[in-house]
Amino acid sequence: MATRAEEIRVFILEKIPAHPKDIVALTSNAFGVTRMTVHRHLNRLLRDKKIVKTGTTKGASYFLKTSLDKTLIFQIQPDTQADQVWDEYMKGSFTRLPDSVLEICRYGFEEIFNNALLHSAGKGVVVKTVWKKDSLEFSIIDDGKGIFKSLQKALGLQEIRESILHLIKGKYSTLPESHSGHGLFFVSRLFDVFGVFSDGLFYCKDNLGDDWYLEKRKISKSKGTRVSMAIRFDCERTLKQVIGHDCQSASRPPGIDKTEILIELSKMEDEPYVSRLQARRVLLGMEKFNRMVLDFQNVPTVGQAFVDEVFNKFRSSHPAIAIETVNANQDVQFMIDSSLPPGTQKTLISLGAGS
Numbered sequence: 001m002a003t004r005a006e007e008i009r010v011f012i013l014e015k016i017p018a019h020p021k022d023i024v025a026l027t028s029n030a031f032g033v034t035r036m037t038v039h040r041h042l043n044r045l046l047r048d049k050k051i052v053k054t055g056t057t058k059g060a061s062y063f064l065k066t067s068l069d070k071t072l073i074f075q076i077q078p079d080t081q082a083d084q085v086w087d088e089y090m091k092g093s094f095t096r097l098p099d100s101v102l103e104i105c106r107y108g109f110e111e112i113f114n115n116a117l118l119h120s121a122g123k124g125v126v127v128k129t130v131w132k133k134d135s136l137e138f139s140i141i142d143d144g145k146g147i148f149k150s151l152q153k154a155l156g157l158q159e160i161r162e163s164i165l166h167l168i169k170g171k172y173s174t175l176p177e178s179h180s181g182h183g184l185f186f187v188s189r190l191f192d193v194f195g196v197f198s199d200g201l202f203y204c205k206d207n208l209g210d211d212w213y214l215e216k217r218k219i220s221k222s223k224g225t226r227v228s229m230a231i232r233f234d235c236e237r238t239l240k241q242v243i244g245h246d247c248q249s250a251s252r253p254p255g256i257d258k259t260e261i262l263i264e265l266s267k268m269e270d271e272p273y274v275s276r277l278q279a280r281r282v283l284l285g286m287e288k289f290n291r292m293v294l295d296f297q298n299v300p301t302v303g304q305a306f307v308d309e310v311f312n313k314f315r316s317s318h319p320a321i322a323i324e325t326v327n328a329n330q331d332v333q334f335m336i337d338s339s340l341p342p343g344t345q346k347t348l349i350s351l352g353a354g355s
Contacts, residue, residue: 008033008041013064016051020061020071052089065092068131075124076142082113085127093129100238101231104190105138107239111183112140112227120144122224135192137230146199147225155284162281164203164214165265167196169285185259189242191229198225207237212262212297258291264298272303279309287318297327307339 008031012023019026027038042062045051053062055073063070072089074080086109094102109127116125122144129138144150151163168188188194188205195204200219205212266278286292294310296302315323325336 004031005041007031008038009045012038012041012045013050016062016064017067020063023062054089068093068129068136070127070129072127073124074127076117076120076122080117082110082117085113086110090127090129093131097233101233101235103239104231104235104237105136105229108187108190108229109138109140111187112229115147115183115227116140116142116144116225119147119150120224121150134234135230135232137193137228139226139228141224141226143224146223147196148199148201159268160199161201161214161265161268164196164201165262165281166284168203168205168265169259169261186243187229190237190239191231192235193228193230195228196225197228214265257289258293259286259289260293260295262295262297263302264296275303276305276309279306279314283310283314286314286321289321291322291324293324293326295326296329296332299332300329301331302335304335304339307335311336311339 008027011030012027015026016023024035024038024042027033027041028035042051042053046053049065051062051064052072053060055061056075059073061071061073063072070089070093074085086106090109091106094105097105113125113127116122120142122142124143126141127138128141129136147167148160148163151157151167152160155163155166157163157166167184169185189207192208193204193206195202197203197217200216201214202217203212203214261282263282266281271278282294311323315321325333328336
């Protein structure tokens, strides 16, 4: 026959999923015991690794180790480690996933959580997980300065929107001495849907539909950055496949060889695609790569000055860097072809719909 202590702990385990924040009051009322007594049982369950706790005092929340939908709160401390947080709070529910999806989720979680620790200059991080029948989504939210504003300041950019253009290139970091900037580049390509909301801007990359969009959104009361990642359980993408595709060979130092640039992001507000300034926004930092893919999706036309800066001046000064184009309509392709010097082999530039 179960003892009263065992009955209390069984009750706690049964009720925690629906009562993560008020489990102490619920248990105290159900058994007529003090809150201190309930806390002793919670501490026992914590030591037995049957439940996890985040937050402190009135903000504390409790979850089963294997709970799916969770909202976890962490304080940013000098000893906070992304891999330890994953192992203690996340791994238990994610182990039910196929190995390849689990590997992607762990990589994405640790990269983005680590970004919040290193770059946000915030005090805390919130992790939210939402599981569905055939997919899951998790978000990492910090209360710091905001990723787009931080990058704008670090690179001395005039427009905050420019920071998105440079962020998705890869190799950009506000702390280059301790962080490569590779992580977010890869994470945005690993998940089915990847989104970043900060400073009133929302950037989304949809890898299922091979699409992306940028929109303005009302800034909420809480500042900082929210990164969301969604993936299907049957996703066929693998970590090795994505990172191997964009990285240098094993015999060379690790890095990103290729970057893909969304040309539309070089346009600020109502600017036409005619200026060298827009071309220079695109080309900033491109000397770090061996291959650049220019995506002209949603770009109706480009001007002679733009294509001359990219396909003549830049190519002449960086002949070892391969330039490819995708999603260019006939007008854009005509301008690119017309800009090439006589006798140039156009096969040097990929004119296909993919890379």
